[in-house]
Amino acid sequence: MQLSDIKKVLILGAGTMGQQIGLQCAMNGYGVVYYDISQEILDKAVKRVANLAKWYATTGRLTQEQLQQTLERISATPDPVKAARDADFVSESVPEDPELKGRVFAQFHQLCPGHTIFTSNTSMLIPSMFAGATGRPERICALHFHDLRATTVVDVMPHPGTDPAVTQLVHDFAVSIGCIVIMLQRENHGYVFNTMLSSLFFSALTLASKDVSSVEDIDRSWMGVTYMPMGPFGIMDQVGLSTVWSITDYWAKRAGDQQAQMNADFVKQYVDRGDLGYKTGKGFYSYPNPAYQAPGFLAGGTEKEK
Ligand SMILES: NC(=O)c1ccc[n+]([C@@H]2O[C@H](COP(=O)([O-])OP(=O)(O)OC[C@H]3O[C@@H](n4cnc5c(N)ncnc54)[C@H](O)[C@@H]3O)[C@@H](O)[C@H]2O)c1
Structure with a gap:
């Protein structure tokens, strides 16, 4: 799998961070689908994403044309089957609970294509705490964002079982969405900045x-x-x-x-x-x-x- 094979990004959890991460991906040309546990949460999230994108346009981070194109790349569904269809890359931002993260990844392992790469935005956990539960431990690593309104610094942190080619692809993906990548050579709770x-x-x-x-x-x-x-x-x-x-x-x-x-x-x-x-x-x-x-x-x- 190469970077050019990644077309669609699935965001699991459309809260504070999921909203920002999805927008960052859409702004950089990727199709984005948000998944969360209710339509109501998703409706609010999509509104917030649109407002954030409009604010980016007022600050010059997006032109009016780019704003329009960005919003067109974004969709949302509470149906996990629809959300997982054609997903090439998953970014997970559900609450900070290793069991919940493991359960959500296990659910989407059953629904996503075999090639899909899983990443977690966990703040303080490490991927090996839930890699086994995902069903595809070699295809998961942490891709951790800070507040994207303020900085594009991200941490890429594999666990010992992550395929090095997957780690490299996650690094390349992060660069492709305009991020400054900090690579971790071993797992560490809290990465570097945190x-x-x-x-x-x-x-x-x-x-x-x-x-x-x-x-x-x-x-x-x-x-x-x-x-x-x-x-x-x-x-x-x-x-x-x-x-x-x-x-x-x-x-x-x-x-x-x-x-x-x-x-x-x-x-x-x-x-x-x-x-x-x-x-x-x-x-x-x-x-x-x-x-x-x-x-x-x-x-x-x-x-x-x-
Ligand atoms: N807030 C930050 O500044 C920050 C920064 C970096 C990383 N993180 C990490 O990102 C993750 C999310 O944090 P947040 O601040 O965005 O939380 P949040 O509470 O704003 O959002 C979490 C979302 O996950 C959804 N959710 C709950 N159960 C779900 C399920 N089973 N399937 C799908 N969605 C589900 C919730 O409905 C909610 O919309 C956490 O692991 C957190 O530690 C947060």
Whole structure:
């Protein structure tokens, strides 16, 4: 199989990341089909994808003609048989649970053609945790994206059983959709950037959950010293607090780490209230005008978020 054989990309899970990944593929000439568990979710997702594409057009990332062509390449269906038909490449973005990922891949192994390559966008898991369950372990590897509105850096991470030709093809595919590829030579929970980011999240959540300092002052400290436009809590709001909670809680339980569990419980209060971050308009901050973007924030002159 060669790169030119890849025509249709199937996106499993049309949430925050699935939407962006599908759009990136469609913008670069691939046919894209979104699959999710209900028509309602897909209708919302396709609207969000169209809005994101229109925003890209306003920033010059797409011309009006490219915008039209991109949207024409996109379809969505809650019917797994239809979704899998003719899929050459799968990008999975269902919730961060190894059993769920294994189950979804096993389902699509039965439905997709034999040549189809499977990739996972997992944040902190490793492909060997669910490669066996997929039914085609030699054809799966991780292709992990960050927030595509901000960066096209991706990680390509095979597991020991991935066919090296598949790893190469996934690398070539990522380059073909305009990505900067970081290759991992061995499996590592969190790839390269997320390994560093999770240490930052852990430290920030520990400071807040132990009541050492406020969310705003922790971010102010990071922003003031590094000149970054947002701090760890602002970044968590962008990632989505249900995703931050599920990853933190999973690893806390797996490691039996008390502090990590306190950190997960701290995020859980927000998740339980439905404050999931940027996507719901409220998380650690309120959107569209979060306090950390206000002119006086660094000086400590803005109202404290409630
Ligand atoms: N949010 C981020 O910044 C980010 C970045 C990189 C990687 N990731 C990873 O990407 C994956 C998805 O994260 P997200 O933030 O997009 O989550 P999300 O909750 O926004 O989206 C998940 C989607 O999967 C769907 N889903 C659930 N069960 C399904 C099933 N059986 N079949 C098909 N679809 C199903 C849900 O309905 C939902 O639409 C996770 O593994 C996460 O760790 C997230």
